[in-house]
Amino acid sequence: MSGGTFVGMPAFPAAAREAVGNTTLRANLRHATHTIRDKRARAVAELSDWDRLREAGKRIKDHTLRHLDRYLVQLEESVERAGGTVHWAADAEEANRIVAGLVRATGETEVVKVKSMATQEIGLNEALEAEGIRAYETDLAELIVQLGHDRPSHILVPAIHRNRGEIRDIFREEMAGWGRPAPDGLTDTPAELAEAARLHLREKFLRAKVGISGANFMVAETGTLVVVESEGNGRMCLTLPETLISVVGIEKVVPAWRDLEVFLQTLPRSSTAERMNPYTSMWTGTTDEDGPSTFHLVLLDNGRTDTLADEVGRQALRCIRCSACLNVCPVYERAGGHAYGSVYPGPIGAILSPQLRGTGSEIDASLPYASSLCGACYEVCPVAIDIPEVLVHLRERVVQGGEATRGGNRVTLKPAKGHAAERAAMRAAGLAFARPGALRAGQRLASRTRRLHPRALPGPGRAWSATRDLPEVPVEPFRDWWQRTRGGGGGSGDDRTTEGNGR
């Protein structure tokens, strides 16, 4: 695996073009996203107050973000009162250093991990490997990704791009290198594959001394952490080891115990389309003789405060990582998660990654364009993040530059280089539209020469036309056609319109 930051990824258009040509990937994705999207709609329809829950979730998160410093300090007090230790990490490197130090202090060289976006984001597994500590992913999909030397492609189902045949091949070839080999004669039925994973991982769970997790929610009032999962691998990692280390983004805090009543209704239905996920674990510090005797919470910034400083973009921090937006997105469905070059793919990734990482790299500058702005992502979002609004805002930042916060400091971004052609074209269009005579002459000329037009634009426009079909120039400019026909039917066209309006 090349790490959480996906260094060296091509920009979205290039990565997407390659992905779209992969028919297996497209079929796997289409099947998976359509299955879950229909189920989700049914699960949501069971709750008559969905809109109110959605609004409450949005308000809780907005209120928390507005007073984030206060709730983080309260959370710290609550966790420490309950027997935990709280650490603060401004960036990935600091978080990795803290976690590696905590693991080393236990004397262990192996850890078991609950699936966690935050630890992927900071590249924790690779950082631990460099310290001689092996991290075992225990979520079935993460196991498939880890064994396949692959990268996750979906927030909830990281191996969504793999079908059962591919998974069987990965298990057969790779399991032995990581521990218990795959059973002989393993077939590609999901039940047999899950059983193989159970046997492979159980030996690790039963001997593990250190567990590492993220969290879906942290309650400031009580110090409670919440992990929502399905398989039981989470419960294994959260309760069997002696030491538990949780790495959690600072935006995951909610003020009060009661707030969970909103998110525990909206998260499972939005993500796996279930009334409730099979297992939810909640723990507050440590409990005598039940679960880990040592608990560390690492609070992670890593670009979150920069995102918080952007008044349009900060709403991305409401995200509860349900992945509903991925499953409805026509762009994600065709391009797949890898094309986004980030642990956060899909519509939410397109606004979260360029804010967490900045728009400096080619891939991050291209992500706000990885959307048709159809708005389906906003419709399904259980905390009502207006993803299209943030996409447009970020496009503006990429093209025009402007004020932003990076690493806690205000900076002025320059306009992105790649957009010179677009700006030139827009300037030219502005000039032409301001001069009707020139526009008319140009249009007539274009119509007369239409057979000579190339299929793609030359020069700096090539990149634009490489991902779009050039519109065909009509035989006759619209203005001329209108003057000649008055809308196609002479005077009768106007009559029909009037008649229609009168009814």
Added chain:
Amino acid sequence: MSGRDRVLGRVRRALADVPADGLAYEQAVDRGYAREHGERTAEETVDLLAENLADYRAIVHRCTEDEVAGLLMRLYAERGSRTVLVPPELPPHWPAAVGPVRIHDRAVSTPHELDRVDSVLTGCAVAIAETGTIVLDGSPDQGRRRITLVPDHHVCVVRVPGQVVASVPQALERLDPARPLTWISGPSATSDIELDRVEGVHGPRTLEVVLMSGA
């Protein structure tokens, strides 16, 4: 500067332009959403629990308090369980005097010892009808979190209608966040392979819920 000061300083600078909204937490959120969905009698709520448990492949049984020992014996026999793990304190009449060997969870029990047990029997703290969920809170009739995780067969006795609530908001009101909580909705499951749901990955592959009335 410590990481703490750096992060909190950044948060405060990021929010510098945010006008104080003056809204206390209590006023910031409209709690106009439902406390429960639909109007049901206590019996109907229990029926809904049974229906939703079964929908996520838990096996549901009903009995009276007098019948529970006999029912439990039958469940162990059908499964061929020779050993049953029990939390520190179960109501004495639940497990019958005869039957499989009862094993007590002790602080020193290793996960490997738990892995050799055939079945585990517990009570619960509360059950949620709308979602088909049982919640364990580590009380003496439920034991440590690990005992309902490692063995492959979990039998949970729910006292109906007293321990059943309709909804998630009602369940949270009853629970104590200071205790370690485990919410269970059906047996362990995964949808990671082509989004096909498969029961049984790491947690118990069989969950049997006994709805015991008269308590």
